[in-house]
Amino acid sequence: QSVLTQPPSVSGAPGQRVTISCTGSSSNIGAGHEVHWYQQLPGTAPKLLIYGNNNRPSGVPDRFSGSKSGTSASLAITGLQAEDEADYYCQSYDISLSVWVFGGGTKLTVL
Amino acid sequence: EVQLLESGGGLVQPGGSLRLPCAASGFTFSSYAMSWVRQAPGKGLEWVATISGSGDGTFYADSVKGRFTISRDNSKNTLYLQMNSLRAEDTAVYYCAKGVDSSWPYYFDYWGQGTPVTVSS
Numbered sequence: 120q121s122v123l124t125q126p127p128s129v130s131g132a133p134g135q136r137v138t139i140s141c142t143g144s145s146s147n148i149g150a151g152h153e154v155h156w157y158q159q160l161p162g163t164a165p166k167l168l169i170y171g172n173n174n175r176p177s178g179v180p181d182r183f184s185g186s187k188s189g190t191s192a193s194l195a196i197t198g199l200q201a202e203d204e205a206d207y208y209c210q211s212y213d214i215s216l217s218v219w220v221f222g223g224g225t226k227l228t229v230l
Numbered sequence: 231e232v233q234l235l236e237s238g239g240g241l242v243q244p245g246g247s248l249r250l251p252c253a254a255s256g257f258t259f260s261s262y263a264m265s266w267v268r269q270a271p272g273k274g275l276e277w278v279a280t281i282s283g284s285g286d287g288t289f290y291a292d293s294v295k296g297r298f299t300i301s302r303d304n305s306k307n308t309l310y311l312q313m314n315s316l317r318a319e320d321t322a323v324y325y326c327a328k329g330v331d332s333s334w335p336y337y338f339d340y341w342g343q344g345t346p347v348t349v350s351s
Contacts, residue, residue, distance in 0.1 A: 157275070170337050176339065222274070224275070
């Protein structure tokens with residue numbers, strides 16, 4: 120069971136908007152630690168998608184955005200494309216466990 | 231261009247040992263904390279260990295503490311993971327990941343392609 124909780128799966132049609140939630144606690148997200156998001160395309164290594172809650176690395180389309188509030192964070196993807204079909208992971212730091220923690224991952228299916 | 235290239239994975243018997251190197255290029259290796267993250271078959275990502283840029287700070291997940299050792303050779307731009315007393319539950323793809331600060335990774339901005347480790351008799 121992951122310290123950060125994500126829905127196992129989400130889906131949407133091309134062009135639609137989807138959101139993926141990441142729920143933590145007062146010892147990680149709620150303690151002020153930033154949330155970061157990774158995209159893992161099938162059979163490949165994870166790739167940084169969002170850092171520092173809502174910042175995009177160079178090359179990441181602005182269709183991807185992040186937000187954080189209280190003990191939770193969200194990743195939003197607008198204008199869904201077939202190439203967005205992947206697993207998405209949130210990540211933060213837990214001060215009680217003194218470990219870097221990942222969510223369990225969410226599989227995005229583009230219908 | 232940042233590149234991270236892991237190697238050394240393979241099949242090992244329970245109780246055995248394996249050493250994973252990760253060759254880094256395209257950035258000033260000694261200036262960044264480096265980490266290992268693993269992914270068991272069909273499962274999510276699990277942080278394993280982190281080492282500071284200078285090598286004087288190391289951090290481990292409880293699941294590997296006392297069995298795994300992370301180290302680095304800044305003269306060779308290489309990160310290592312020495313894995314001893316391996317168990318079936320250590321079976322995973324092991325990724326080398328670059329942090330964004332010298333003493334604390336915060337997050338992982340570049341990842342290697344991964345090397346698979348299978349622990350089985």
